[in-house]
Amino acid sequence: xxxxxxxxxxxxxxxxxxxxxxxxxxxxxxxxxxxxxxxxxxxxxxxxxxxxxxxxxxxxxxxxxxxxxxxxxxxxxxxxxxxxxxxxxxxxxxxxxxxxxxxxxxxxxxxxxxxxxxxxxxxxxxxxxxxxxxxxxxxxxxxxxxxxxxxxxxxxxxxxxxxxxxxxxxxxxxxxxxxxxxxxxxxxxxxxxxxxxxxxxxxxxxxxxxxxxxxxxxxxxxxxxxxxxxxxxxxxxxxxxxxxxxxxxxxxxxxxxxxxxxxxxxxxxxxxxxxxxxxxxxxxxxxxxxxxxxxxxxxxxxxx
Numbered sequence: 490x491x492x493x494x495x496x497x498x499x500x501x502x503x504x505x506x507x508x509x510x511x512x513x514x515x516x517x518x519x520x521x522x523x524x525x526x527x528x529x530x531x532x533x534x535x536x537x538x539x540x541x542x543x544x545x546x547x548x549x550x551x552x553x554x555x556x557x558x559x560x561x562x563x564x565x566x567x568x569x570x571x572x573x574x575x576x577x578x579x580x581x582x583x584x585x586x587x588x589x590x591x592x593x594x595x596x597x598x599x600x601x602x603x604x605x606x607x608x609x610x611x612x613x614x615x616x617x618x619x620x621x622x623x624x625x626x627x628x629x630x631x632x633x634x635x636x637x638x639x640x641x642x643x644x645x646x647x648x649x650x651x652x653x654x655x656x657x658x659x660x661x662x663x664x665x666x667x668x669x670x671x672x673x674x675x676x677x678x679x680x681x682x683x684x685x686x687x688x689x690x691x692x693x694x695x696x697x698x699x700x701x702x703x704x705x706x707x708x709x710x711x712x713x714x715x716x717x718x719x720x721x722x723x724x725x726x727x728x729x730x731x732x733x734x735x736x737x738x739x740x741x742x743x744x745x746x747x748x749x750x751x752x753x754x755x756x757x758x759x760x761x762x763x764x765x766x767x768x769x770x771x772x773x774x775x776x777x778x779x780x781x782x783x784x785x786x787x788x789x790x791x792x793x
């Protein structure tokens with residue numbers, strides 16, 4: 490496994506760089522501030538950071554580095570010195586240990602705490618419900634702004650009224666499905682087009698004390714790319730703008746009359762187009778939160 494570190498970085502370019510690295514088959518990406526503090530706790534972002542990515546052993550490092558340097562020059566032509574790129578070859582057993590060094594507790598308002606299994610519960614958060622999630626290659630653990638924003642919106646929704654039945658589209662690690670159950674959802678349906686994500690979601694649910702419907706529990710998780718039939722009180726879709734645009738009519742059909750739709754994975758410049766599509770689909774915006782370069786939207790049906 491190759492680990493690529495890019496440092497130091499500043500500004501709001503880490504999301505674009507992360508997307509670019511994903512296109513070049515990065516297996517996992519983390520962002521860490523230069524002082525080795527968490528990147529994000531309660532929405533607090535840092536100005537200077539290190540971006541780290543993992544790649545397969547047979548990746549084309551020379552091609553990746555060449556194109557990445559060209560991208561960095563395009564993003565920051567004013568810099569006298571470009572960020573340093575360093576490659577390190579990790580043994581198979583070392584990648585998880587390396588990822589552990591970048592992991593930390595993530596507080597979601599005053600409602601939840603996301604914590605890797607190898608970290609002890611901080612004394613100041615003893616009374617807070619804890620989601621145990623370990624970093625997985627290509628799956629979310631709560632640190633990304635889009636996931637963090639969805640967790641915030643779920644926590645806000647649970648404060649206003651019971652969540653009821655929840656649909657988590659593109660569940661990944663299952664963190665949003667687990668959070669919904671922690672926040673009082675009566676039942677959760679979680680879907681993903683990736684069979685590994687489905688298995689990961691089920692494993693993480695069991696780690697947090699929740700069983701699947703087949704095991705007599707409240708979670709139904711299965712592999713599919715379309716929207717399942719049913720009527721849901723809350724639907725959360727942490728995807729990409731293009732996928733949300735395609736799925737939006739079906740998402741609206743699956744939403745209960747008083748339901749809440751949470752949309753994430755939207756860059757700032759993509760947001761207005763999604764808001765317009767929501768309006769065309771009979772929805773009205775009830776909340777908009779910007780985290781870094783990303784926006785999380787919440788919407789309900791417009792009154793008749």
